[in-house]
Amino acid sequence: MYFDVIVAGGSVSGLLCAREIAKNNNSVLVIEEDYEIGTPEHCGGLVSIHGLERLGIIPFQKTLNHQIESAKIYAPNGNSFSINSKKQKVVEISRRELDKQIAFQAQKNGAIIKVKTSFQEYSNEEVRTNNEKIKCKIFVDGRGISSLAKKDPTGIISSAQYEIYANWIKKGIVEIFFDQKKYPGFFAWIIPIDEGRGKVGVAGKGINVSISIDEFLKSKGDYSTIRKIFAPIWIKGPIKKFVNDKTVIIGDAAGQTKPTTSGGIYTSGMGGILAGRAISKFLKSNNQDDLEEYQKKWSLQFGKEFEKQSMVRKLLERVDNETINKLVFSITPELEKEISEKEDFDFHSGSIIKLLGLKNSAKTAQIIIEGELKKLLK
Ligand SMILES: Cc1cc2nc3c(=O)[nH]c(=O)nc-3n(C[C@H](O)[C@H](O)[C@H](O)COP(=O)(O)OP(=O)(O)OC[C@H]3O[C@@H](n4cnc5c(N)ncnc54)[C@H](O)[C@@H]3O)c2cc1C
Structure with a gap:
């Protein structure tokens, strides 16, 4: 043959x-x-x-x-901001x-x-x-x-993703949760399939994803699991x-x-x-x-x-929870609107850089340097 x-x-x-x-x-x-x-x-x-x-x-x-319709992004302290994703047709x-x-x-x-x-x-x-x-x-x-x-193997991190039924999953809203202690170098996510049904996942460097996802789900409320997947991801x-x-x-x-x-x-x-x-x-x-x-x-x-x-990944891997809290706090409604209007789902580094304020101000740099200095002084 x-x-x-x-x-x-x-x-x-x-x-x-x-x-x-x-x-x-x-x-x-x-x-x-x-x-x-x-x-x-x-x-x-x-x-x-x-x-x-x-x-x-x-x-x-x-x-x-x-x-x-939108992506809601949470800082470790629970504060959040939303990007309207209708224009990007995701x-x-x-x-x-x-x-x-x-x-x-x-x-x-x-x-x-x-x-x-x-x-x-x-x-x-x-x-x-x-x-x-x-x-x-x-x-x-x-x-x-x-x-x-x-x-x-150094480019690989573990992930777990469960398909679940839960009344806290809202149709059309993707949710992303940052927490460098729980999900170092990555995040937890909720991707809705429909109202009350979706895919919930976690990934992070060096974590036990099975324990992490159970803790995340417990923190959200009642749910039923219908499918579990454990898979490596490449970064x-x-x-x-x-x-x-x-x-x-x-x-x-x-x-x-x-x-x-x-x-x-x-x-x-x-x-x-x-x-x-x-x-x-x-x-x-x-x-x-x-x-x-x-x-x-x-x-x-x-x-x-x-x-x-x-480069964005390297930067985000270095920041701690306190710095992320400050960064999210500094995001203005005008910036949320600008990103919602112009964001490109497939080429999104520009939006992340904007969100970090790197293009327009030294504020982010100041927040990040403060975080780094604190680590040095510890
Ligand atoms: C938890 C998780 C969530 C993700 N979410 C998203 C998302 O929301 N959006 C997005 O764009 N991407 C997402 N991805 C990434 C996306 O799934 C992959 O980028 C995509 O599937 C890559 O396709 P591929 O064909 O290169 O490889 P794969 O989809 O991995 O396919 C490889 C295929 O090769 C087969 N195979 C392996 N070894 C052999 C062998 N020896 N002989 C024959 N066949 C073999 C496997 O069975 C498999 O079918 C996610 C990944 C993970 C792990």
Whole structure:
């Protein structure tokens, strides 16, 4: 058996990559180790409509009914501010359905998808799976974070996300809770699916996420759990090389998730699409430069934004709870309004910098330096 391309990982990046390769009349096989495309769903499912459209996905009407109207962000002392997100058209989607929708697109273009087939090794233009050996010209690694974890465990933090029923979950309102003691370097979140139903999660450096999420849920009130997911997330930005000879790395496996929130449906999905196009070009030309073009194109779209997000992350990792309380206290209604009008969900470093006041005043710097000085004097 021979395929021009074999993609390991049948999720958003792998399936989009296969869709593009098949569209250009090349043979492509996607192998997915799980029993079903789209499961287990390990995602909050927050994505912008613009992002979906750029990925070539027409949102279902049902998806459009899951629009997020605002994000409420809490400081450790309970003070909060809200960003109206109507303009950014952010929706909560079911990854189970999204991944299947992309699988259908890929299959219609001619891709073959096999589930319960696990990638084991690639060498000498041959992929070994759990049950056979298949020849191919290009191997695409879209295996997600599992592929990265072995290479660099320092960029990984643990997360837990439960799907729950609770009358304190409000339709259309995402809630984010900062607390450097409870969730160091990250936050807790509530993503509504509907009134009284949603995904609640926590992530943080060096914490026991199972204990943290239980404590968080207890602090909110009564709830019933219908699903539990424990998954690593990647916060360190893109890896150095997306292409190694005839191996092409895409999506989470290439570190294409946002260093701030670890969201990756759009940025990893675009990784899959750009790789798919570059591979198609290479299959015609046999010119390695065409393959390498993928990394250049992805970096052109996301490189600078990811660099800024990494810097924001480093800054936020250093601040303590008292500093966050002061920062949130200093946010004015005018600033909330400005961010609500102009924020871009997919390129949000500008908004965070504005929220921190870094562009317009030295106030934030003063608050942060005060916090740092206090640490030194302790
Ligand atoms: C708790 C949590 C919440 C998140 N919330 C959001 C959110 O709200 N918005 C957002 O944009 N992003 C979110 N993300 C990130 C998003 O889920 C990922 O960025 C996205 O799924 C990346 O897609 P991918 O195709 O690169 O990898 P993955 O979705 O990780 O898919 C990798 C696939 O490879 C398969 N695989 C692994 N090993 C093998 C093997 N050996 N052989 C064959 N197949 C294999 C896996 O089974 C899986 O299907 C969240 C992530 C987590 C963990």
